[in-house]
Amino acid sequence: MSDNDVEFRTVIEPFRIHSVEPLRMTTAAERRAKAADAAYNLFQLHADDVLIDLLTDSGTGAMSRDQWAAIQRGDESYAGSPSFFVFRDAVQELFPYAHVIPTHQGRAAERILFQVLGGPGKVVPSNTHFDTTRANIEFTGAEAVDLVIAEGRDPQADHPFKGNMDIGRLEALLAERGAEIPVVMMTITNNSGGGQPVSLANLHAVADVCRAAGKPLFLDACRFAENAWFVKTREPGREHDTIPDIIREMAGLADGMTMSAKKDPMGNIGGWLALNDDDLALQCRNLLILTEGFPTYGGLAGRDLEALAQGLKEVVSEDYLRYRIRSTAYLADALVGLGIPCLTPAGGHAVYIDAAALLAHIPALEYPGQALAVALYETGGIRSCEIGSVMFGRQPDGSERPAAMELVRLAIPRRTYTQSHIDYVIEVAERVKAQAPDLPGYRIVDEPPALRHFTAAFAPIG
Template identity: 75%
Template structure:
């Protein structure tokens, strides 16, 4: 008999332990906002009801991951937990060298400290915040080369994270000697969690080979990207996700990873690559800034938990639930008239704040206004991905970002459908009074990654 199809999204797990949420009132949340100078990164987590600020390190570890913690070996050098971790990484990403770090931005810091520098230029489909900051910190230039559809929130292109191949070729034709590496972010976080196709990766590889350039993948959400390839790209529908991941890796020379995303960790990351000489230089930097090469700033128990997480993140039942549950939120918001970036991404739903709040100028930060309103209205903490995050230029000037988005990043295996229904209801309430919202100005800001620490005042 044919397997029946059901509309209800069922989590492929049971809840083993629970963590209480602290309920609060709108007046309490308003007071918390004032104390935080309207920066949601500064709001105490105890004052947040549904925390969608990020999916980085905020997911729930499984029973088997908690069990793996007990196997962790804390030897300073040569820990067997490193071998377990390295084997798990290389089953999916068969690079020669695997260098653990305490999180993804540490891997970025290491690779760009070695490859960056004044006069260098690093192309990417779209750099995310820490990637761009680590490139620019060395004096290099970060160039975004996403396809035009990737800058259009309403476009339905299935692979809006793809790199503009013509733009890459033009850049290399003009400045090949200045390009030390080509990066590709999968999925493209700054562009709405949009995937990159295998066909595009093959074209990037072709161009890179023509100019003798290495290709690195920023692979934080590799499993979600592979799932989109499986469900959207011709000829991929019958493949195992792990096999697609291995093909993605085969088209690159190395990778950076924040293991706080798809690998299901609460901490961790790594740098992996094939080049022996480059790996040696990176290990020297690792020892200086992170730790010994067999732990890299992580405890042995963290390495064991990540190894187990890598087996769980490519399971088809999990990915079906993950993608469908995110689509449920995005499609529900769209049905009630809230403009969201489409197609819906894997790890988050992105509200188009510029379209929702057209009366707020981009330099008055419509994304920040919307994120603040979601928190004050219902205790939902989201993240601005727009002019606050990307508007300040290396020379200190400011211009509107390509898009002003608010990201509802959904932690893995953490919230239920009723939590998401509540988020939808809060968003509808904010949408109903969107015309009343006003923008913000920045009163204080740091020299890098200002969105983490800036202070705001309402206009």
């Protein structure tokens, strides 16, 4: 490496800003009132009352010049739109499955898949199911089981691939309940586990176990490009592989995939279900027509399909992925440097603060993650997301159990915020840390029967 190729300390965005939208500044008193009006559920805030929105990276990114240009090519024919074939070819370039079924977003693909494969008495293992996946499985009466490695349940454990599945536990579950298992899922990267990647070696091992047991393997592949970058930079012997080749290898180990195209495919809406099995594809298409639309649009406009096809080309850029992962690590490193405990190493799309460690005085079922998320908003207008006992504590039988980890996710939208925005987040987090011992826990005063974190009402305790 020459002197001119040495990396600089400053993380710069590999793009210029083409258009801007204003942010509305608020006072601390206004934010306290807004939080109370929203029953302390940050999902219920008006977005105009949020300064830095890190609630999710799903559909919140900025589309590129070329994506906006692609929108103008969108063909809105009901059936057989040319835009579908542009979209299908872009998907199959990276994920060479025989059938590509568009949906309006990822949870629609999950609902269709598990409506066919799920049902009472069924068991679906994964490294860690995310909230909508788990909810769609449990809605059919099936059981969702998490089999992530032990390091993946320890926020402070040092492991390059904390999203890996525990092969021994998978083999044991298949031996004990194999007749009840219709499919095995792998989430890449592992969102509920801190955006942690899965190694290719682990994915090969899972695929081997599934084939030996005669079980299909499906990927929840929302953050496939970030996972591929971690494979390239962390997995021995993979440093010379290209990102598209790593993605195709991951895809080739599975029998199908669900996708929220609002993540790595750089879309504001969209998703798909892709698979090889002809009979299963036929059943899924029939359900698609009932609820989403004709198989060549699946609930999306032709312009959306064109934008996603372009996004799939842009997300595999190494310049983009280097910036994406380094800028996430920049936030994580700064928070850890301030003594704020975070899940380490940093994941791809988000930084996860360990709320249980920071707010050790708040019991798990008084929701320390919710307490921290509310404090971040009231202090500096930052909206984040609890990933803990609010999201995962309620069991299918209605009982409560503490989640494996009590986290607050700071999900970074793609190509949306600059480094100065992130520096502001760091400063707000430092102020919240200073008041952490005085923060109250929360109780739930009203909740829906499923996915309660979206609409539940909270009240502070004491």
